[in-house]
Every structure is written in structure tokens, then in C-alpha cells.
């Protein structure tokens with residue numbers, strides 16, 4: 257088989273890139289290890305930067321998001337009992353869209369089906385070959401048979417555990433990593449949200465986040481030690497702990513109900529450089545991971561896809577390879593700013609077991625600064641709603 261762009265991984269990065277390329281008349285084949293139901297069962301964050309909203313519209317997948325998503329013009333921060341609002345509109349005239357990543361992935365699959373795109377599921381043993389030649393190719397197995405896909409370019413959209421990043425020689429790759437000493441326990445519940453906007457809550461017992469998917473579907477998280485197991489947390493214990501970390505007035509109004517999903521995720525910041533090696537490009541979680549504080553994961557994948565799409569479209573339309581040559585630098589410049597933001601939000605809001613009294617005063621002072629300084633709020637709002645592509 258032959259295509260122009262071979263895409264490894266059918267998560268949001270791979271599907272969005274494929275969708276944009278197909279609409280520009282560029283042929284793709286997406287190779288995905290899991291089945292579609294599995295990809296769609298993963299629950300991830302639900303806040304879209306405006307640049308992401310515009311990219312989804314440009315890809316022809318914005319209709320349901322525009323109907324069912326909710327525009328938010330601010331968020332709430334709380335510390336022990338105190339709570340204040342960051343008004344994105346006042347601070348930087350921007351806003352975000354609350355719409356689940358699972359729904360985005362769903363919409364992308366529907367749009368790819370409508371275009372008749374080639375997405376092969378259940379693909380195993382994917383290996384990348386001749387990446388620094390003019391004729392790279394991918395080998396894989398499917399239904400017990402070996403297969404080969406020849407192409408012009410390969411894009412690794414296969415997430416943190418994928419094979420693409422590791423196909424770049426170790427002596428070329430530089431990895432930067434910070435692992436945080438805690439995880440997030442999250443639940444989804446068919447209950448009205450705690451407030452109209454998201455609440456990011458710092459507390460001496462640990463961080464909590466009150467988020468939502470719709471007026472009837474809530475998403476909550478609490479910081480937990482990495483040693484905790486999901487079986488240790490009954491729904492009742494979760495609700496009690498959540499309430500203890502939110503301001504009293506908010507806690508009193510929380511509507512509880514059975515969890516319809518419950519999971520623990522570790523927190524990590526990770527970047528692998530470069531994001532291009534010969535004819536291989538990396539996009540999304542294949543190249544970088546952010547902690548969820550600030551909801552940058554999907555948004556960062558979308559900005560990578562933007563830069564790569566522009567580069568590939570210019571190459572196929574005009575033979576102009578400039579955008580492909582500069583992809584890694586452009587993408588990484590934005591990646592590092594989102595790394596800084598998600599690391600600073602994580603550091604400001606969580607309980608770190610090894611923090612000194614001085615460190616804790618610094619955390620409280622960061623929050624004080626945000627509450628009292630419009631300039632500080634503006635920096636947060638610009639980063640939260642999304643830096644320009």
C-alpha cells in the first residue's frame with residue numbers, strides 16, 4: 257500500500273491531522289493499535305482554547321461543539337476558605353469552550369468516516385523504516401498478516417507510550433521530565449456542576465478541581481498520594497474529601513450521586529526534542545506530556561497539528577518545504593510555554609509533601625498576587641485561554 261502521509265495513532269492528534277490533510281486533497285492512512293470503542297472510552301480534560309475551537313471549525317468538525325459546548329469567560333480559584341474569580345474577558349478579552357475531549361474524538365471519527373478516510377484499527381508491531389531517506393515506510397501486522405505502507409512522510413501521533421518517539425536514535429533525542437509526587441483521582445457523575453465555572457481549589461489537605469461536561473454532568477478531581485488505589489476510594493469517601501477541600505458555601509451546594517467513571521492518573525511534565533527526525537514528525541502526547549492542571553494536553557496537540565498541517569499543505573501545494581524544516585522549533589517554542597504554565601499552576605495549587613513552610617508561603621503569595629493584581633490575572637488568563645499559534 258502507498259499513501260502520502262502515514263499517521264501512527266488514531267487519537268485526537270492523528271485524527272485531526274488526517275482530517276485537515278484529507279480536506280486539502282492530501283492522502284493519509286491512520287494506523288491505530290486499539291479498536292474504536294477503546295479509543296472513545298478514554299475520558300480526558302474538557303477545556304478547549306479558542307485556537308482549538310477555531311481549528312476544529314476549520315477541519316469541519318465544529319458543528320456539534322458549537323451546539324453542545326459551553327463558552328466560559330472566567331474560572332474560580334480558591335485557597336482554604338477564600339475564593340476569587342479570574343475574568344478572562346476583562347483580563348485579555350478571550351474565552352474558552354467547555355466540551356469533552358471524548359466528544360472531540362467522536363466528532364473527528366464521524367468526519368473522517370464521511371470523507372471515506374482510511375483508518376486501520378487493530379494494527380500491531382508497527383515499525384518505522386528509512387526515516388532519513390526519501391522513501392520511508394512503515395511495517396505492521398493486521399489480522400495475523402504482515403503489511404507494508406510506503407509514504408512520503410510519517411507522523412507519530414501515538415501518544416506517550418507509542419513507538420514513534422523511540423524510533424529517533426537515542427543520541428539525537430533529548431528528554432526533559434518532572435514527575436510529581438501525587439496523582440489525580442477523578443470521577444464523572446450525572447449531577448449538576450458545583451458552580452457555573454470551574455473551581456481550582458488549593459487546600460492543606462490537597463488540591464481539588466470542580467469541573468463539568470454539561471449542566472447535568474460533573475467532573476471532579478482530588479489530589480491523592482501515588483500509593484492510593486482506586487479500590488480504596490468509595491464514592492462516599494470521595495465526596496466527603498472533595499467537600500472538605502472546597503469553600504464551605506460551595507461544598508454545601510454540591511449534589512452527590514454515583515460515579516459513572518472513576519480513575520487515578522499520575523502527573524508528569526515531559527518534553528522530547530527534536531520533534532522532527534528526517535521524514536518523521538511527532539505530534540501531541542508522542543512528544544510531550546503536561547500535568548492536567550490548566551487543561552493543556554489536547555490544546556497542545558492541536559497547536560502541533562496546526563504547524564505541521566501548514567508545513568505539509570505548503571509542501572504539497574507549492575513544493576515549499578520551509579514549514580516542514582521549521583516545524584520542530586515552532587512547535588517546541590509553544591510547547592515549552594504550555595509546560596511552564598501547567599507546571600506553575602500545579603506548583604501553586606497542590607500540597608507537596610516535601611515543601612517547607614517557606615515554600616507554602618510562596619504558594620499562598622502567588623494566589624494573593626493573582627487576587628490583587630490585574631497584571632498577574634492577565635498573564636494567567638492569556639495562558640489559560642491559549643497563547644497564539
Ligand code: APR
Nearest residue numbers: 265266267268269288289382414415418540541553554557
Ligand atoms: N501503533 C499504533 N497506534 C498506537 C501505538 C502503536 N505502537 N501506540 C499507541 N497508539 C495509539 C493509542 O492507542 C492512541 O489511540 O495512539 C493513540 C494516541 O492517542 P493519545 O494518547 O490520545 O494522544 P494524542 O492523540 O496525541 O492526544 C493528545 O489527547 O489523549 C489526550 O492526554 C492526551 O490530552 C492529550 C491529547
Ligand code: PHB
Nearest residue numbers: 301302467548549550551
Ligand atoms: C476536566 O474537566 O476534566 C478538566 C478541566 C480542567 C482541567 C483538567 C481537567 O484543568
